Amino acid sequence: MTQAPVDNELLPWLEPNWARLQQALAIDRLPHALLIVGARGLGKRRLADLFARALLCRTPGPAALPCGTCTDCRLNAAGSHPDWRRVTPDPESKSGEIAIDAIRELTDRSALTPVRGTRKLVLIDPADRMNAAAANALLKTLEEPAGNTLLLLIAEQPGRLPATIRSRCQLLKLAVPPQDQALAWLTPRLGAAAPVRLRLAYGAPLRALDAFDQATLDNRETLVRGFIGIGRGELDPVAAAAAWNALGARLSLDCLASSLCDLLRLAVSPAPPRLADPGLAAPLRGLADRIDPGAAHRLLRRVFEARGLVESSLNPLMQMESLLIEWARIGQR
Numbered sequence: 001m002t003q004a005p006v007d008n009e010l011l012p013w014l015e016p017n018w019a020r021l022q023q024a025l026a027i028d029r030l031p032h033a034l035l036i037v038g039a040r041g042l043g044k045r046r047l048a049d050l051f052a053r054a055l056l057c058r059t060p061g062p063a064a065l066p067c068g069t070c071t072d073c074r075l076n077a078a079g080s081h082p083d084w085r086r087v088t089p090d091p092e093s094k095s096g097e098i099a100i101d102a103i104r105e106l107t108d109r110s111a112l113t114p115v116r117g118t119r120k121l122v123l124i125d126p127a128d129r130m131n132a133a134a135a136n137a138l139l140k141t142l143e144e145p146a147g148n149t150l151l152l153l154i155a156e157q158p159g160r161l162p163a164t165i166r167s168r169c170q171l172l173k174l175a176v177p178p179q180d181q182a183l184a185w186l187t188p189r190l191g192a193a194a195p196v197r198l199r200l201a202y203g204a205p206l207r208a209l210d211a212f213d214q215a216t217l218d219n220r221e222t223l224v225r226g227f228i229g230i231g232r233g234e235l236d237p238v239a240a241a242a243a244w245n246a247l248g249a250r251l252s253l254d255c256l257a258s259s260l261c262d263l264l265r266l267a268v269s270p271a272p273p274r275l276a277d278p279g280l281a282a283p284l285r286g287l288a289d290r291i292d293p294g295a296a297h298r299l300l301r302r303v304f305e306a307r308g309l310v311e312s313s314l315n316p317l318m319q320m321e322s323l324l325i326e327w328a329r330i331g332q333r
């Protein structure tokens, strides 16, 4: 996920963000640090990468996009531009965190002096994976910014960053695009599968494009049918938990959340405009008619909590059992 894309397409839903950046540049109001936030699959990394390459390009083209042919663009394409640094978690590290050493190198002034042009660009990706010591070290750089350096911080969960860091960055928030716009971009790439995949990606087009291969879609269907089976008392939740866990805790929790959301939508509306699994609306509606919505809401909160902590869960199987037993209790009351 941290691999830098090299194409120059400005994704259509990022045009307003791009315009804002260009405007700030035109009036010489670029901040020292930009915090780009938004859900997975909206293009945070692509925007940061495109903007950095555009700033380094000697002969930018229309819409101020990088030309792709000048020396600086070619150095960028080769990943060897001396003024474009990427700080990412050490792939060897088990924690997946950005450690203090990587940030300390930045606090060294010479690391922030441009080599080729007038500006140095540093990407911290994902910034919300810096450990506490690394964040502290970064704070020093943010407190005494070098005039010719732009720090680009990327975060899916900016709440994980210390408030002291957030307050020293200008925030650029990427929004989920309107469905029509997302589908216009996705349909030529995914064909008839575009709407369902966009729905499963919570409206994030790049996630819809990358995250759901056919095997995943098949597993999802198994999980939703399992959810219905447990609710109807036809499936044992403890046995199901083992099967779900084998399909992956992340996918299972996402699926449990989206099924509960569908259920709650169906509990309040006979024909909700949006469902994650419209093909299974009939059996879900049968369950929706008899559940206690308050209990389903409480379970949904627990699922979201579990999803947020999935990387650090010590016993994902036990957690899954607990959630599915609770769902069985709600469904079969």
Ligand SMILES: [Zn+2]
Residues within 6 Å of the ligand: 056, 057, 058, 059, 060, 066, 067, 068, 069, 070, 071, 072, 073
């Ligand atoms: Zn260029």
